[in-house]
Amino acid sequence: MSENKTPVLEVIDLGIDFGGLTAVNDFNMKVFNEEIVGLIGPNGAGKTTVFNMLTKVYQPTRGSIKFLGQDTSKMTVVDMNKAGIARTFQNIRLFSNLSVIDNVKIGMHNSISYNNVDAIFRLKKFHDEENRIQNEAMELLKIFELDDKAEIIAGNLPYGAQRRLEIARAMATNPKLLLLDEPAAGMNPQETQELMTMIRFVRDHFKIAVLLIEHDMKLVMGICERITVLNYGMMLAEGTPEEIQANPHVIKAYLGE
Amino acid sequence: MKTENNFFKKLFAKNYRSRTISFLIIIVGYIVVEALMMSGNLSSMFQSLLVPVTCYIVAAIGLNLNVGVSGELNLGQAGFMCIGAFSGVCVSGALAPFISNGIVRLLMAIVVGAVLAALFGMIIGIPVLKLQGDYLAIVTLAFGEIVKSLINNMYIGFDSEGFQFSFVDNNLHLGPGGKALINGPMGATGTERISTFTIGVLLILAALFIVYNLMYSRSGRAIMACRDNRIAAESVGIHVANTKMLAFVVSASLAGAAGALYGLNYSTLVPSKFGFNLSILILVYVVLGGLGNMTGTIISTIVLVLLPELLRGLADYRMIIYAVILIITMILTNNEKFRGWMAKLKDSLSFKKQPKEVEAHE
Ligand SMILES: Nc1ncnc2c1ncn2[C@@H]1O[C@H](COP(=O)(O)OP(=O)(O)OP(=O)(O)O)[C@@H](O)[C@H]1O
Ligand SMILES: [Mg+2]
Numbered sequence: 001m002s003e004n005k006t007p008v009l010e011v012i013d014l015g016i017d018f019g020g021l022t023a024v025n026d027f028n029m030k031v032f033n034e035e036i037v038g039l040i041g042p043n044g045a046g047k048t049t050v051f052n053m054l055t056k057v058y059q060p061t062r063g064s065i066k067f068l069g070q071d072t073s074k075m076t077v078v079d080m081n082k083a084g085i086a087r088t089f090q091n092i093r094l095f096s097n098l099s100v101i102d103n104v105k106i107g108m109h110n111s112i113s114y115n116n117v118d119a120i121f122r123l124k125k126f127h128d129e130e131n132r133i134q135n136e137a138m139e140l141l142k143i144f145e146l147d148d149k150a151e152i153i154a155g156n157l158p159y160g161a162q163r164r165l166e167i168a169r170a171m172a173t174n175p176k177l178l179l180l181d182e183p184a185a186g187m188n189p190q191e192t193q194e195l196m197t198m199i200r201f202v203r204d205h206f207k208i209a210v211l212l213i214e215h216d217m218k219l220v221m222g223i224c225e226r227i228t229v230l231n232y233g234m235m236l237a238e239g240t241p242e243e244i245q246a247n248p249h250v251i252k253a254y255l256g257e
Numbered sequence: 258m259k260t261e262n263n264f265f266k267k268l269f270a271k272n273y274r275s276r277t278i279s280f281l282i283i284i285v286g287y288i289v290v291e292a293l294m295m296s297g298n299l300s301s302m303f304q305s306l307l308v309p310v311t312c313y314i315v316a317a318i319g320l321n322l323n324v325g326v327s328g329e330l331n332l333g334q335a336g337f338m339c340i341g342a343f344s345g346v347c348v349s350g351a352l353a354p355f356i357s358n359g360i361v362r363l364l365m366a367i368v369v370g371a372v373l374a375a376l377f378g379m380i381i382g383i384p385v386l387k388l389q390g391d392y393l394a395i396v397t398l399a400f401g402e403i404v405k406s407l408i409n410n411m412y413i414g415f416d417s418e419g420f421q422f423s424f425v426d427n428n429l430h431l432g433p434g435g436k437a438l439i440n441g442p443m444g445a446t447g448t449e450r451i452s453t454f455t456i457g458v459l460l461i462l463a464a465l466f467i468v469y470n471l472m473y474s475r476s477g478r479a480i481m482a483c484r485d486n487r488i489a490a491e492s493v494g495i496h497v498a499n500t501k502m503l504a505f506v507v508s509a510s511l512a513g514a515a516g517a518l519y520g521l522n523y524s525t526l527v528p529s530k531f532g533f534n535l536s537i538l539i540l541v542y543v544v545l546g547g548l549g550n551m552t553g554t555i556i557s558t559i560v561l562v563l564l565p566e567l568l569r570g571l572a573d574y575r576m577i578i579y580a581v582i583l584i585i586t587m588i589l590t591n592n593e594k595f596r597g598w599m600a601k602l603k604d605s606l607s608f609k610k611q612p613k614e615v616e617a618h619e
Contacts, residue, residue, distance in 0.1 A: 055492060057488070057492075077491040077492060078491055078494050078495070078496050081491075081492060081493060081494035082494050086492070086493070087492055089488075089489070089492075093486045093488055093489035093492075094485075094486070094489065095481065095482050095485040095486055095489065095490075096485060096486070097481070097485050098478070098481055098482070098485060102478055102481075105478055106478050106479065106482045106490070106493060106495070107493045109475060109478070109479055109482075109493060109494060109495050110494045110495075112475045114474075114475065116471065116474070116476055116503070119470055119471060119474035119475065119476065119477075120466070120467055120470045120471060120474075121470075122470060126474065129475075130474075169489075169493060170492075170493070172493070173493050173494055
């Protein structure tokens with residue numbers, strides 16, 4: 001394992017309270033470049049809350065998040081994405097009245113270099129950039145097998161395709177760390193199998209780290225190189241898929257007393 | 258020959274069709290009106306509606322960007338028109354001794370009206386658009402009323418030392434050759450009427466050009482993204498407040514430009530013209546024409562301005578009939594079945610040509 005490299009993401013003693021409720025406490029984790037890491041745990045364990053802290057949707061109550069070696073305590077949701085963290089949502093959040101390709105182009109918002117004057121007067125820079133992102137967006141859609149659906153309204157896509165489009169849109173922001181919140185939820189076994197191939201391909205092709213939350217153990221054990229287990233907002237275990245599967249605490253947490 | 262064919266094909270391609278149709282409606286409408294006027298077939302009553310209609314269309318196109326495309330409720334479009342109208346009157350009045358050409362002064366008044374309204378839009382937008390929820394509706398509602406009562410109590414004059422302001426009746430102390438421009442509740446009097454229908458039509462074309470080109474660009478996509486899903490928009494690095502601000506400020510500045518044109522169309526203009534009713538009227542044009550649909554906005558504005566005039570023969574009943582037509586249209590446009598039926602009609606009308614073309618090729 002790449003222990004001696006600096007991690008892409010380093011989370012130290014992270015915690016958050018909602019009023020009196022401590023949703024996550026003493027959470028520690030490192031994600032290295034080009035790694036696929038799993039975050040698992042029973043319902044309500046605090047997995048999505050961790051994602052929301054990593055993307056600053058929630059401001060953590062305690063602890064720190066270092067991304068690419070930099071402190072992120074003063075950064076906003078927008079800053080985190082600009083720094084290189086992109087995510088998908090457990091309850092899909094697409095721009096559902098817009099076309100599939102526009103969803104991806106919106107992900108490219110910050111990479112577009114023309115301004116409003118270029119746009120209003122349709123100057124050369126506008127056309128050059130629009131052509132560039134049209135091509136890049138189609139490339140991304142191809143990876144997620146959505147290129148034949150580019151002009152369809154996103155809200156009309158089947159469920160599995162919507163999940164893939166969310167990943168494509170996240171990738172359009174050119175991230176260094178991709179957070180996937182239950183990417184296989186609602187997919188059939190064949191779709192899940194294809195999704196696993198896509199996630200691996202994206203990691204290899206774009207050389208990024210992936211952190212994913214998932215309840216589908218076949219997917220988690222199949223593609224994650226390391227797994228962190230969360231229970232009642234606390235870290236229960238950490239290790240390779242084999243270690244996690246053999247861990248008595250994990251088995252107890254999942255199967256009950 | 259072939260490139261020409263391609264050009265027309267592009268104009269009516271899926272992405273461009275709505276744009277082309279709106280421009281066509283305005284240009285054809287202009288030619289028809291001019292022809293009617295030249296042949297003396299346009300009653301003076303209709304002639305007096307020409308400039309106001311162009312003003313309403315420009316303000317409504319702006320409002321549709323704010324309400325339809327950006328999804329923020331704005332109840333103060335009349336307030337921005339009011340700023341444009343009275344600043345436009347001041348600019349034109351002050352420049353009259355120096356620039357005799359009315360068109361030049363009108364254009365300058367429109368620019369000043371647009372810029373001032375945009376500035377006020379920014380001042381309101383900075384604190385309000387950071388909040389989520391319907392705060393913009395409340396604040397713009399209040400803003401419209403404040404602007405109206407402020408100008409109701411304002412006296413502005415112009416003399417050799419520049420603009421003079423006062424909030425006390427006739428306390429301007431204008432120097433020799435000075436001229437009072439705004440007289441509190443009496444508003445602007447003795448304004449030189451320099452607005453023309455042609456400039457109004459050009460202003461509509463400019464508004465359409467700006468709004469459409471913004472809508473189909475990086476900023477337009479971002480505006481729609483923030484409307485569709487604020488949290489997702491932020492997650493892909495879009496600054497939501499700034500994005501909504503752009504739509505709001507462009508909307509305000511178009512209202513300001515429309516207001517200047519409106520103000521310079523009357524020799525007397527009172528601030529009470531720009532009340533809450535006018536804001537709602539413009540909102541009705543936008544909602545009835547369809548949120549985000551600029552062609553619809555143009556058609557609904559024209560129809561709703563003409564309707565009460567066409568119903569004038571029915572005397573006392575005309576406003577009742579007007580209201581009934583409004584309510585029926587609202588109900589129909591919100592009815593799933595009716596909308597589906599309209600969509601089918603639209604499809605069968607616009608796609609008829611394409612299959613035929615394919616057949617011809619084969
Ligand atoms: N905004 C909030 N306000 C109050 N409590 C919250 C908030 N967000 C999350 N919680 C609480 O934090 C705990 C963890 O929730 P979270 O959504 O992170 O669980 P999860 O591990 O993602 O579960 P699942 O597998 O069901 O998605 C829950 O008890 C939840 O009620
Ligand atoms: Mg969750």
